[in-house]
Amino acid sequence: MKRLTRTLAAVAGVAAAALALAGCAGSAGSSDSSSGGKTLTIAVWDYAETPEFKALFDAFHAANPDITIKPVDVPNAADYESKVTTMLAGGDSTDIITVKNLTDYSGYVAKNQLLSLDDVEKKLPADKLAGLDSYKYKGDYYALPYRTDFSVLFYNKTMFKDAGLADPENLTWDEFAADAAKLTKGSGSSKVYGAYIHTWNSLVQGIAAAQNGKDLTNPSYGYLKDQYDLMLKMQKAGDIIDFGDATSQSLAYQTVFETGQAAMVPMGTWLIAPLLADENAGKTNVDWGIAPLPQIESGQPIVTDGGPTGFGINKASKNVDLAKKFIEFAASEKGAEAVASIGIVPSYSSDTITQKYFSLKGMPQDALSKKAFAPDKVVPDLPVNPNSAAVNTVLNEEHQLIMTGSKSVDAGIKEMEQRVKSEALNQ
Amino acid sequence: MTSLAEPGTRAAEPAGAPPDRHRNGQRMRRGALRRRSTLVGWSFILPNFLGFALFTLVPVVAAFLLSFMNWDAYNPPTWAGVHNFVRMLNDQSFWVALENTALYALGHVPITLALSLLLALLLNKKLKGIAFFRVAIFFPYISSLVAVAIVWNLLFNPSSGPINQFLHLIGITNPPGWTASTTWALPAVIITSVWKDMGYYMVLFLAGLQAIPQEYYEAASVDGANGWQKFWNVTVPSLRPTTFFVLVMLSISSFKVFDLIFVMTGGGPGRATLVLSQLIYQDGILNGQFGYASAISLALFLIVLVITVFQFRLQQRREN
Numbered sequence: 001m002k003r004l005t006r007t008l009a010a011v012a013g014v015a016a017a018a019l020a021l022a023g024c025a026g027s028a029g030s031s032d033s034s035s036g037g038k039t040l041t042i043a044v045w046d047y048a049e050t051p052e053f054k055a056l057f058d059a060f061h062a063a064n065p066d067i068t069i070k071p072v073d074v075p076n077a078a079d080y081e082s083k084v085t086t087m088l089a090g091g092d093s094t095d096i097i098t099v100k101n102l103t104d105y106s107g108y109v110a111k112n113q114l115l116s117l118d119d120v121e122k123k124l125p126a127d128k129l130a131g132l133d134s135y136k137y138k139g140d141y142y143a144l145p146y147r148t149d150f151s152v153l154f155y156n157k158t159m160f161k162d163a164g165l166a167d168p169e170n171l172t173w174d175e176f177a178a179d180a181a182k183l184t185k186g187s188g189s190s191k192v193y194g195a196y197i198h199t200w201n202s203l204v205q206g207i208a209a210a211q212n213g214k215d216l217t218n219p220s221y222g223y224l225k226d227q228y229d230l231m232l233k234m235q236k237a238g239d240i241i242d243f244g245d246a247t248s249q250s251l252a253y254q255t256v257f258e259t260g261q262a263a264m265v266p267m268g269t270w271l272i273a274p275l276l277a278d279e280n281a282g283k284t285n286v287d288w289g290i291a292p293l294p295q296i297e298s299g300q301p302i303v304t305d306g307g308p309t310g311f312g313i314n315k316a317s318k319n320v321d322l323a324k325k326f327i328e329f330a331a332s333e334k335g336a337e338a339v340a341s342i343g344i345v346p347s348y349s350s351d352t353i354t355q356k357y358f359s360l361k362g363m364p365q366d367a368l369s370k371k372a373f374a375p376d377k378v379v380p381d382l383p384v385n386p387n388s389a390a391v392n393t394v395l396n397e398e399h400q401l402i403m404t405g406s407k408s409v410d411a412g413i414k415e416m417e418q419r420v421k422s423e424a425l426n427q
Numbered sequence: 428m429t430s431l432a433e434p435g436t437r438a439a440e441p442a443g444a445p446p447d448r449h450r451n452g453q454r455m456r457r458g459a460l461r462r463r464s465t466l467v468g469w470s471f472i473l474p475n476f477l478g479f480a481l482f483t484l485v486p487v488v489a490a491f492l493l494s495f496m497n498w499d500a501y502n503p504p505t506w507a508g509v510h511n512f513v514r515m516l517n518d519q520s521f522w523v524a525l526e527n528t529a530l531y532a533l534g535h536v537p538i539t540l541a542l543s544l545l546l547a548l549l550l551n552k553k554l555k556g557i558a559f560f561r562v563a564i565f566f567p568y569i570s571s572l573v574a575v576a577i578v579w580n581l582l583f584n585p586s587s588g589p590i591n592q593f594l595h596l597i598g599i600t601n602p603p604g605w606t607a608s609t610t611w612a613l614p615a616v617i618i619t620s621v622w623k624d625m626g627y628y629m630v631l632f633l634a635g636l637q638a639i640p641q642e643y644y645e646a647a648s649v650d651g652a653n654g655w656q657k658f659w660n661v662t663v664p665s666l667r668p669t670t671f672f673v674l675v676m677l678s679i680s681s682f683k684v685f686d687l688i689f690v691m692t693g694g695g696p697g698r699a700t701l702v703l704s705q706l707i708y709q710d711g712i713l714n715g716q717f718g719y720a721s722a723i724s725l726a727l728f729l730i731v732l733v734i735t736v737f738q739f740r741l742q743q744r745r746e747n
Contacts, residue, residue: 089500244608423519
């Protein structure tokens with residue numbers, strides 16, 4: 001009997017240990033208050049490589065010394081949304097969720113994971129906050145922005161000078177193509193391209209939708225034809241880097257621009273901060289400027305695609321008032337100063353902030369760059385819609401087929417319309 | 428320690444031992460002993476079983492139930508009946524992914540099997556430096572999959588990649604677009620995966636080859652068999668258990684393929700290399716439709732099950 005009891009005890013011990021091990025996975029973000037002060041937890045991605053978070057948190061802590069912010073770091077930005085979804089599904093009580101983009105935002109809102117922030121929104125200067133409207137979903141706000149990015153045209157000033165071209169001011173897409181042809185030279189591995197269109201579908205579809213005043217979740221895509229025709233013409237002429245080459249090499253747009261492989265790169269303003277960092281670290285000496293994104297016709301207001309990054313409050317948060325205080329701070333001028341100081345474009349815009357931004361070391365000082373910084377209209381790629389992730393999957397697949405020449409533009413557009421209807425919207 | 432010795436004690440007992448007066452007491456003791464050794468046995472597999480139950484069995488059962496529900500991983504699931512399965516049968520992407528998965532398996536399984544057997548035969552010789560060649564062939568298997576995918580992607584680069592430059596050199600003016608072409612993306616992925624996997628299966632074949640008694644070959648030589656006849660009548664039948672194992676493992680891994688394709692082409696261009704596992708990932712993790720994704724994974728499970736059972740049946744019939 002004695003031995004039996006011992007065996008049973010051993011079994012129980014093993015079971016308890018296994019359960020304890022399994023239990024460890026449960027709690028990730030707790031909001032315990034330590035050392036008297038109050039603690040606020042915020043889910044972020046790649047904390048060490050995304051300096052805007054620390055800048056913002058430090059500024060908030062300086063203004064509210066009794067509140068400490070504890071980042072809940074999700075390494076690998078690409079998996080951020082699925083990891084946060086898993087955390088929230090597990091009952092995690094991290095107070096604030098950083099909302100990376102509008103597609104993720106649609107997901108959180110559709111799942112009813114965020115608190116309404118209407119009361120905070122009423123305290124904010126709506127006219128000064130770019131991207132605020134994008135968060136309006138059925139009349140309510142579930143996240144508020146602290147930064148807003150939009151597409152601009154990054155260009156290599158040296159290459160423009162060498163080709164004897166004027167700076168790319170007020171370009172139409174046709175003029176963009178003509179400039180690209182003049183900037184292209186050389187061959188083989190030393191070839192320099194007029195432009196690089198990164199492989200993302202948003203760089204063709206999102207921009208075309210924004211400039212045509214259309215909505216990509218509405219499956220009627222005739223307006224994409226002109227933009228695709230232009231891109232394919234440039235690709236055929238060898239004036240932009242071939243799509244297939246770019247995907248097979250997993251080409252990084254930052255490297256392409258910094259090493260002068262392409263003279264013009266349409267890209268989001270998020271490229272500014274890493275460019276400044278590399279410039280100041282001596283990793284690149286490219287003489288760059290930004291210009292407004294080319295438009296369909298000249299003389300029209302500058303329309304570009306873009307969207308906010310913001311913060312929302314987890315429904316399971318136990319520090320709602322503190323969390324609201326932080327979100328209000330992040331959207332305010334003080335929060336804007338903090339993120340602008342490291343080259344991130346804040347949502348809050350004012351002359352003071354723009355001045356501060358352009359006084360950063362390494363920022364181009366010309367009038368064109370300043371003009372590019374204030375587009376007339378910023379439209380989201382994909383509006384807030386519970387199906388936008390599924391719509392984007394289809395649009396991206398057809399984008400690849402068109403750009404690799406596997407399908408004609410017309411067939412691709414037709415397929416997009418059919419598939420978005422049957423696979424993404426009617427489920 | 429006593430418990431470990433017990434099975435031996437029991438086995439040593441003569442089968443038809445004559446009854447004696449201690450028999451009842453012995454039976455009681457034996458019952459207790461058996462219970463105890465069962466418990467000890469359970470305690471040995473318990474840690475592993477708990478892990479298996481928590482992280483495999485429960486999720487598998489949950490996925491089965493979820494395939495009949497709608498669930499976004501956050502709000503309570505709602506009953507959907509067979510809706511997910513009806514949707515699957517009408518989903519063009521499902522059929523595209525199924526076709527790609529089958530084509531991948533049809534390419535990957537026979538080529539890997541043939542090449543790994545060939546390599547094993549070549550490297551089953553007593554030559555100087557044979558260990559080096561064995562390591563060289565096995566090497567791809569232990570290198571990081573992501574690194575392999577990225578390097579092969581560069582090799583397959585349609586205009587400046589070494590593969591196409593070589594093809595140009597030997598006079599092929601219009602070489603395939605590989606990962607940038609809907610026709611050639613799947614072959615490109617198969618080539619990469621064969622290269623990566625064949626070393627592992629070669630080791631299995633090598634082990635099988637070395638277990639074949641030398642006497643068989645000697646006997647065949649005495650009978651006047653040539654090399655081909657020896658291979659066909661001695662090596663192949665003796666290797667059958669290994670071949671069967673390799674075939675089953677290869678088929679299962681081909682149908683489950685995800686990582687290599689995900690890194691190399693992401694399922695593209697378009698849906699040219701979209702496989703079932705990626706479709707499950709896309710619909711579940713990315714689009715948050717866990718019920719639908721579970722339905723597809725159930726379909727994948729059934730396909731793999733049917734194929735494996737079929738292979739076992741075939742093997743049994745051959746043995747009989």
